[in-house]
Amino acid sequence: MTPENVGTENASEAEAIRLDSVICQAKGRPILDVTSLVIRQGERVAIIGHNGAGKSTLLRMLSGFVIPTRGTVNVLGRRLNVGTTRSSPSALRSLRAEIGHVMQGLHLVHRLSALDNVLIGCLGRRRGWRTWARYYTPEDISEAESALNASGILSRAEMRVDRLSGGERQKVALARMLMQHPRLILADEPTAALDPQAATEICSLLANAANGLPIAGNKSAPATLVTVVHNPVLLPLLADRVIGLKHGKIAFDLPIVEVDDASLLLLYRMDQSLSAINWITSDHQEQQRFTPEIL
């Protein structure tokens, strides 16, 4: 193992995420450039920004699906791969088992039932041939049913996921995330394409999950919650702190009470030149040197 390997326990335990001088590039274009970012354990953070601002890339980087070209990324006390460094895949798997990642496209196995999709959440801690045949213990099944119940979708447990509505699929994705007992929750636009009522419901579920919603009678410790969200109305439900991303850089990082219309306008007005946020320093020449790598 090299010093830059996944699993190196060299970051402070109180910090869930630490990014230092991180740069990500895709097809020669810099998509993320974060000088410094620290998210402490148990914090609830929302990431906002225009399309293509690098929000999803940031989240995918935190779960090891996008490898930054340069910098230092620590997640849950483990240092992630950077550049061309590669570590043992098992270390990355054990990290992913602790991260509940609700992705933008929901990422469900459409031909499996809702229950089977939720049971996938326990694969990170269950190994061996039984899991190949999708054979789970009665305890796992009961826990998955509790997770579905907590998401309010137990009645659809046996239905195939591709026959569920968008809101129902979102709940299945959340139930799978609950099944993981994650220490860190990454939710990428969990309310996209949902009506306002369903969006509020999903946000409440996420917030409860982060607070350690009891599953099968076990109340887990509060998790760190990082959510990408577009609708400012939903921000108070999900976050105490808001990070604004613009063109891959952090435009602002404020407590939610300090986020006002002016800061949102700064973020979403595409005609705003970068000079308006030139307090962020970056080295563009350096960015060009790095290439993206997707696992």
Add this chain to the structure above:
Amino acid sequence: MIHNLIPPRLSGRFGFLALTLTYAALVIACLGTLAASGDLSLGRHPVANIVKTLGEFSHPSFLDVWLGNEHLEYRSDDGTVLRTENRREVEANFLTQLAAATWTTIRIGTLGSLLGALLALPLAVLVARNLAAPRVLSILAKMVLDTTRSIHTLVFGLILVGIVGLGPTAGILAIALHSLGTYGKLYAEAIEALDMQAIEAVRAVGADPAQVFFNSVWPSVLPQFVSSHLYIWEYNIRDSTILGLIGAGGLGLLISEATALFQWGRLATILIVIVVLVSLFDAVSRRIRQALL
């Protein structure tokens, strides 16, 4: 390669018109050359022949099992009884023979399809572009699939009868070799259409590669594989009915006998069995495919 001659994108209406004119020219050339050589003929008495054939087919031989003459006498020119025949018994025996031949046809179609499907799997994995197999192996696998698909089952049958001898084994191998190409193409397409989000979902929870395969890849491609298998199996049952013509066993052998002896009634019975068999298989496989997809 022919596909290199065709531009990837036909430019607007002109391109489509050119394509249509080329097609029309081909059709005219086919008709014109056949007419010029006098080969475009329906014979001298087409209507009379149709009526005669329909008449012969209108009495399928299986009806004789119940309606046939129990003491049919064959006499010489001077009226001497040469022999008597119980038509009911003779046709009942033929039906037994027919049942055995049908079973052989089903066995050839089923085993040939299964063998073809199994042989196609590794080749499809090599051909599927998203799995990025080594280029040389991928090209070789594609060549094997293209070659086997372009050679007809009957041609494979003729070659294999010479190698393994007369009988169902040649039929099974012929079916397997021809359908290998179609299986490989369909399987590769199923793999290429794989839902990558489903794979990422399972990887995102920390699953190992075997868990990813069995919990995501396999459930995603299996219905497509089974559907393709049923489709080609059905096609092969139809195909294997004619393999007997070249001595590879099954219903084709009886067809060959019936036509050689001008027993049109028996041919009608055989054709009825083929239609019923294929229709039944089609109905069952369609239901299963609908349930799977």
